[in-house]
Amino acid sequence: MTAVDKTVAENSANPATLVRDSVKTVIAASMVGTAIEFYDFYAYGTAAANYFPHIFFSDKANPTVALLMSLLTFAIAFIARPLGSLVFGHFGDRMGRKTTLVVSLMTMGIGTFLIGCLPTYNTWGIAAVALLCLLRFIQGIGLGGEWSGAALVATENAPEDKRALYGSFPELGAPIGFFLSNGTYFVLESFNDSDAMLAWGWRVPFLLSAILVIIGLVVRVHMEETPIFRLAQEQKKVVKSPLTEVFRKSWKQVLQATFLVAVTYTLFYTLATWSLAWGTKEKGEGGGSLGFTNQEYLLMLMIAICVFAAFIVISCVNADKFGRKRVIITSSVLLVVFAALFPFLLNGEIVGQRNFVANMAFLCIGFALMGTAFGPIGAFLPELFDANVRYSGSGIGYNLAAIVGAAFVPTIATWLSSHWGVHSVGIYLGVMALCCLVAVLSCHETKNVDFTK
16 A cells, blocks of 8 residues: 555545655655756746847847847746646646646646757758747746646645745746756856857757756656545535636636735846846847946856745745735735845946846845745645636736736836836836735735635
8 A cells, every 4th residue: 555545545444644756756756857847847948038139030130129029939938838737727626736737747747848959940940940939839838837836736735833844845836947057058058169159059959958857757657646636536515627627626726726826926037037148148239338247147046046945945935934815915015125226236327237235135135036026836726726627827927927917027028128128027027916905905815714624
């Protein structure tokens, strides 16, 4: 009898007792796959900001237009993600978390690998751009089923008083994947000039993802189904149409989840994608003429991402101790303040060029607030929904947030900053932080909910 079978048997007699997988198993199953998924996604973000404007959208007469067009393809996956959450959420609530997570990882991995094989615009013309958009859409479908399933693997195996801490495992996949992606580009750019990177170097991170996907598949194929889903099966609580059930009974929670997460997306892609272009490009190219090289900025991002990871854990410990709402309310208020002040750190007329201290302050403070806002989400969103619709509900909310908060962030921020200056980007972030504050104030505290119901 497996550990999960024991869980079902014991819960039939005593629902208050749950036998769970080991912490090592939960970490491997939830964190490793998520790290791989985010590695794939961030590899595209870096390429869209630095290489694709030249490879797929070359416009020497107006480089800003080429950058904007490239960043629009970045948005395609975010538009696809809610569709992915509908598909994978349905099967995740009907068939289980394990099988669904394996398929989502394969979908994402195939799309990413094939991007690395694409011919350029100079070779295939508009057909290359069309294929890039199609593969980016496939990436989005795969990621749409990833986060919510990984969050459930973690939280549905967690002790009641440590759900937020366990929920940090898939959240930590984000900084790990980002570090691996940017680290790959950093190493490549250390040994190759810009011509080599445009010729072949940009492909390497996408092709290397195949190795990581194989590792992730091995981990997930060998994991067990979560005990709470097996319990729902045993008690015949699995619904035939979880999507209908979500929109009939839990539409308010879907909206709350959307705006709870949206600001974290806006903040992250402001920090990681828009600021990369702003810090390394000239004003005529859509940047801020801050004078950093691409390699220098990637190194600063990798340092700051460690702050992100640390604050994910800190915020989750606090969320288990003080409650989810209190932590997210605090982060939302601080984000409003940050949105008002950070533009001064990125204004070349104030801080000058190549001001590493000012730029690191922007990145480290921003990622600290990002970790504080993002960490508790791994537990908070699943806790908003009943067990039989939890995959669908949390996934739809999380991925709708991708459209509201992330899909067009690099494009909007680039347009705002090129027309109205860097302070307009701060206003944009501040508005999203206020939306998050309203959403969290409308929620009930979920720290002590019965997660088996």
